[in-house]
Amino acid sequence: MSHRVMNFFPGPATLPLAALERAREELLDFDGTGMSIMEHSHRGAAYEGVHREALSLLRELIGIGDDHHVLLLQGGARQQFAMLPYNLLPDGATADYVLTGNWSLQARSEAEKLGANARVAASTEAEGFVRVPTQDELDLDPSAAYLHITSNNTLYGTQWATYPDTGDVPLLADMTSDLLSRPLDVSRFAAFYAGAQKNVGPSGVTVVVIRKDLVEKARTDRPAVWRYQSFVDKDSLWNTPPTFAIYMLRNTLAALKEWGGAEGLEKRNREKAELLYGFLDEHGEFFRSPVEKASRSTMNAVFRLPSEDLEKRFVAEAAEKDMVGLKGHRKVGGIRVSMYNAVERAWIERLLEFMSDFKGKHG
Amino acid sequence: MSHRVMNFFPGPATLPLAALERAREELLDFDGTGMSIMEHSHRGAAYEGVHREALSLLRELIGIGDDHHVLLLQGGARQQFAMLPYNLLPDGATADYVLTGNWSLQARSEAEKLGANARVAASTEAEGFVRVPTQDELDLDPSAAYLHITSNNTLYGTQWATYPDTGDVPLLADMTSDLLSRPLDVSRFAAFYAGAQKNVGPSGVTVVVIRKDLVEKARTDRPAVWRYQSFVDKDSLWNTPPTFAIYMLRNTLAALKEWGGAEGLEKRNREKAELLYGFLDEHGEFFRSPVEKASRSTMNAVFRLPSEDLEKRFVAEAAEKDMVGLKGHRKVGGIRVSMYNAVERAWIERLLEFMSDFKGKHG
Numbered sequence: 001m002s003h004r005v006m007n008f009f010p011g012p013a014t015l016p017l018a019a020l021e022r023a024r025e026e027l028l029d030f031d032g033t034g035m036s037i038m039e040h041s042h043r044g045a046a047y048e049g050v051h052r053e054a055l056s057l058l059r060e061l062i063g064i065g066d067d068h069h070v071l072l073l074q075g076g077a078r079q080q081f082a083m084l085p086y087n088l089l090p091d092g093a094t095a096d097y098v099l100t101g102n103w104s105l106q107a108r109s110e111a112e113k114l115g116a117n118a119r120v121a122a123s124t125e126a127e128g129f130v131r132v133p134t135q136d137e138l139d140l141d142p143s144a145a146y147l148h149i150t151s152n153n154t155l156y157g158t159q160w161a162t163y164p165d166t167g168d169v170p171l172l173a174d175m176t177s178d179l180l181s182r183p184l185d186v187s188r189f190a191a192f193y194a195g196a197q198k199n200v201g202p203s204g205v206t207v208v209v210i211r212k213d214l215v216e217k218a219r220t221d222r223p224a225v226w227r228y229q230s231f232v233d234k235d236s237l238w239n240t241p242p243t244f245a246i247y248m249l250r251n252t253l254a255a256l257k258e259w260g261g262a263e264g265l266e267k268r269n270r271e272k273a274e275l276l277y278g279f280l281d282e283h284g285e286f287f288r289s290p291v292e293k294a295s296r297s298t299m300n301a302v303f304r305l306p307s308e309d310l311e312k313r314f315v316a317e318a319a320e321k322d323m324v325g326l327k328g329h330r331k332v333g334g335i336r337v338s339m340y341n342a343v344e345r346a347w348i349e350r351l352l353e354f355m356s357d358f359k360g361k362h363g
Numbered sequence: 364m365s366h367r368v369m370n371f372f373p374g375p376a377t378l379p380l381a382a383l384e385r386a387r388e389e390l391l392d393f394d395g396t397g398m399s400i401m402e403h404s405h406r407g408a409a410y411e412g413v414h415r416e417a418l419s420l421l422r423e424l425i426g427i428g429d430d431h432h433v434l435l436l437q438g439g440a441r442q443q444f445a446m447l448p449y450n451l452l453p454d455g456a457t458a459d460y461v462l463t464g465n466w467s468l469q470a471r472s473e474a475e476k477l478g479a480n481a482r483v484a485a486s487t488e489a490e491g492f493v494r495v496p497t498q499d500e501l502d503l504d505p506s507a508a509y510l511h512i513t514s515n516n517t518l519y520g521t522q523w524a525t526y527p528d529t530g531d532v533p534l535l536a537d538m539t540s541d542l543l544s545r546p547l548d549v550s551r552f553a554a555f556y557a558g559a560q561k562n563v564g565p566s567g568v569t570v571v572v573i574r575k576d577l578v579e580k581a582r583t584d585r586p587a588v589w590r591y592q593s594f595v596d597k598d599s600l601w602n603t604p605p606t607f608a609i610y611m612l613r614n615t616l617a618a619l620k621e622w623g624g625a626e627g628l629e630k631r632n633r634e635k636a637e638l639l640y641g642f643l644d645e646h647g648e649f650f651r652s653p654v655e656k657a658s659r660s661t662m663n664a665v666f667r668l669p670s671e672d673l674e675k676r677f678v679a680e681a682a683e684k685d686m687v688g689l690k691g692h693r694k695v696g697g698i699r700v701s702m703y704n705a706v707e708r709a710w711i712e713r714l715l716e717f718m719s720d721f722k723g724k725h726g
Contacts, residue, residue: 005397009404012606020391020399027387028380034368034685036383038565038611041372041688074437074567075588078602082586110586197603202401204437204567204605223445223473225438239441240560242567242605243375248401322397325404 006347009325010154010300010338011177011198015248016255023251038244042237050247051237057253061261062179064186064209071208071228072236072246076195077103077176080208081110084172084191087218087228089116089145096144096169099123100132101153102331103174108148121147129156131295138164146170146190152178154198155329157302157336158295163188170214178299179207180256181341182266190214196245198299199341201252204245256341265341272339272348273298279352286363287355304334310362311335317358323351369710372688373517373663373701374540374561378611379618386614401607405600413610414600420616424624425542427549427572434571434591435599435609439558440466440539443571444473447535447554450581450591452479452508459507459532462486463495464516465694466537471511484510492519494658501527509533509553515541517561518692520665520699521658526551533577541662542570543619544704545629553577559608561662562704564615567608619704628704635702635711636661642715649726650718667697673725674698680721686714 007014030037033046040047051072058070073079089095094117097108105125111118121140122133132153140147147166152159154177163171163185170190179194191210197203208228215228224230230238259265277296280289280303289296289303305311311334315327328334339348370377393400396409403410414435421433436442452458457480460471468488474481484503485496495516503510510529515522517540526534526548533553542557554573560566571591578591587593593601622628640659643652643666652659652666668674674697678690691697702711 002391003395003397004391007398007402009402009407012402012404012410012603014402015399017391020401024387024390027390028365028367028383032366034366035370035687036378038383039370039372039375039377041375042566044372044688047375074439074442074605076437076602078588079437082588086586106587110588113584113586195603202607203405203603204608221476223449223476224469225441225445225473239439240375240558240566242437242608244565244607244611245567245605248607324398325407 005322005324006350007325008323008338008343008347008351010329010336011195011340012203013198013338013340014342015202015252016342018255018258019248019251023248037247040243042240042243047243048237050250051241052235054246054250054253055235057250057257058207061253061257062184062186062209063262068186068209068211069215069228069232071210071231072241072249073206073208073231074204074242076203076206077174077193078106080174080193080206081107082114083226083228084146084148085111085114085116086222086226088214089114090219091115093117093145094119094141094143096121096141096147098133098138098147098149098164099125100150100158101129101156103153103176104148104150107150107174119144128290129153129158130290131292132158132160135164140166140169142167142169144169146172148172149174151175151192152297152299154300154338155332157291157297157300159297159299161294170211178297180262180265181269181299183262196249198338200256201249202245204242205249259341268345269298269339269341272343272345273301275345275348275352276301276337276339279355283355283359286359299338299340301337301339302328302332302334308333313362314358318351318354321354323347323354368685368687369713370688371686371701371706371710371714373692373699374558374703375566376561376701376703377705378565379615379705381618381621382611382614386611400610403606405603405606410606411600413613414604415598417609417613417616418598420613420620421570424616424620425547425549425572426625431549431572431574432578432591432595434573434594435604435612436569436571436594437567437605439566439569440537440556441469443537443556443569444470445477446589446591447509447511448474448477448479449585449589451577452477453582454478456480456508457482457504457506459484459504459510461496461501461510461512461527462488463513463521464492464519466516466539467511467513470513470537482507491653492516492521493653494655495521495523498527503529503532505530505532507532509535511535512537514538514555515660515662517663517701518695520654520660520663522660522662524657533574541660543625543628544632544662546625559612561701563619564612565608567605568612622704631708632661632702632704635706635708636664638708638711638715639664639700639702642718646718646722649722662701662703664700664702665691665695665697671696676725677721681714681717684717686710686717
């Protein structure tokens with residue numbers, strides 16, 4: 001029995017134990033082939049089976065139909081920040097961005113580097129990103145090539161509870177930190193994408209879901225490696241994929257299916273979040289949550305303690321009790337509890353006991 | 364004891380057993396931290412130690428000094444085909460390409476997609492890529508921004524024995540299939556790069572070595588994710604790296620160091636290649652090697668049998684004897700024996716016994 005801690009890191013993050021144990025079991029000999037899955041050719045049947053299972057589990061668990069392609073790419077969300085405008089924007093086109101934190105700022109910045117007119121359709125920056133905008137705050141440009149949002153903001157602990165209505169303008173979403181954490185109406189999105197390393201696997205593979213007509217209309221005057229069409233044509237086997245990361249994505253998705261898929265995960269994630277936010281509300285004079293309630297994230301809860309010194313002690317004392325990864329992002333400070341799919345409810349309960357004790361000692 | 368076969372796949376390829384066993388041993392609990400290395404934050408000390416060790420092992424084993432940056436990127440050689448011209452070519456600039464096979468054709472094609480004047484400085488395409496050009500065949504443009512070569516051609520089984528002299532023109536090389544297979548005079552190269560999945564690790568991480576002045580002079584009007592400068596500034600921790608692939612790169616490099624580094628690997632690889640090519644020369648009426656002797660690759664040996672039917676039988680009968688991955692690339696046909704760093708000399712000996720028997724039965 002390996003020693004295992006309670007991992008609250010914001011990503012890369014904890015994985016289902018079953019996914020890791022499966023990998024360990026067959027690390028030197030995958031499925032009786034006498035090779036590690038890492039040593040298999042991406043053109044062989046053994047790897048291809050894993051690859052296609054990962055794709056079909058994504059379709060099944062997220063509920064993706066025939067209107068969308070599912071792609072497995074490299075480069076993380078950052079690469080999508082650039083690839084989406086590089087493929088989808090004609091010269092001189094306008095795109096709308098909703099700014100709700102660091103990652104949406106970065107996404108817009110890449111579009112601007114490509115010469116796009118990247119409009120701000122809404123921003124909560126002036127308020128310190130403590131919430132996402134409401135529908136009536138959106139200044140939509142009906143001629144925009146798309147509107148881009150970040151569905152969950154890891155640094156600031158905010159999340160869209162309901163997605164914006166953009167009319168006929170295609171809606172794109174960076175879902176890196178909440179993909180498959182709850183059911184999704186895929187038909188609302190022209191495209192969404194996620195680095196796997198928070199809710200669905202390890203780092204090194206990016207899930208991209210994109211409507212077929214967007215790929216068909218995309219620019220052709222781009223290098224093949226930066227065109228969606230290349231990967232669409234070959235089921236993401238156009239070049240050598242990150243085979244082990246995709247294998248771990250498969251293992252993780254198989255475990256998440258056992259946990260009830262999107263519905264089961266939403267229940268699990270909601271329960272964890274309700275426990276934690278309930279506690280914060282009860283002890284708001286010591287654990288101050290800056291986030292507006294309607295925008296609270298079920299994935300990342302951020303809060304402050306009465307002093308930075310206490311915050312340091314909190315992180316250190318929690319680590320002594322095997323609760324790790326609780327330090328807030330350097331741009332925000334404070335404490336951040338990341339509660340992705342593989343975080344156990346029991347860990348949150350254990351954390352609340354610790355928080356209660358900590359307040360008793362220092363409050 | 365796991366069942367293990369003799370893996371001659373062209374990449375992803377066999378890995379040192381010690382590198383895999385190390386991974387299995389600590390898959391659920393890295394270095395007593397209670398987490399898999401996959402579950403560690405890329406901003407934490409545990410992962411950062413692995414990351415920096417991978418970088419320093421690359422510097423040590425390849426012999427990279429202060430003139431060059433070493434970067435760990437994503438996207439494989441394909442991404443470098445585009446990233447190099449995208450960063451290094453001013454508008455209207457000319458770059459030289461030497462065409463020695465499929466990958467150099469692809470590299471040139473990406474530069475052309477970016478609007479570059481990608482000249483052909485030499486090509487052996489008319490001869491079916493059975494050799495690399497000689498120095499006096501090179502039609503060099505002294506004003507070219509760079510000259511690009513593919514150091515080893517996996518499909519055609521050719522390799523540069525000595526690298527071309529390009530005068531003052533920066534020399535760039537795709538070394539995906541022979542990085543660290545032999546000692547290298549790094550000072551000859553402005554940049555070289557390799558997907559890790561043949562000689563130094565699993566797929567999902569790309570090693571890029573680039574002279575500092577090239578990065579300094581590179582274009583700034585590009586998205587951050589496609590600029591070398593972003594990764595230089597943060598020691599390849601600018602965004603979430605493919606952490607497990609880099610961990611396996613580290614494990615593999617540590618094993619290659621035990622095997623004597625570049626000098627030890629050259630000896631090992633030369634011995635394997637001499638055994639195999641010696642056998643082919645002796646039995647040339649049955650096993651026909653199309654490659655010119657001066658261009659023979661120590662990494663991939665290709666040969667034909669008297670008929671396609673015999674080639675199919677060869678691959679199938681070898682697989683029955685636990686020798687896998689011997690089928691030639693679909694564009695070339697025939698047999699290909701890939702003999703990367705982790706392929707054991709004993710496997711080549713075993714293969715030659717099989718080839719001898721096969722010829723006895725069918726020759």
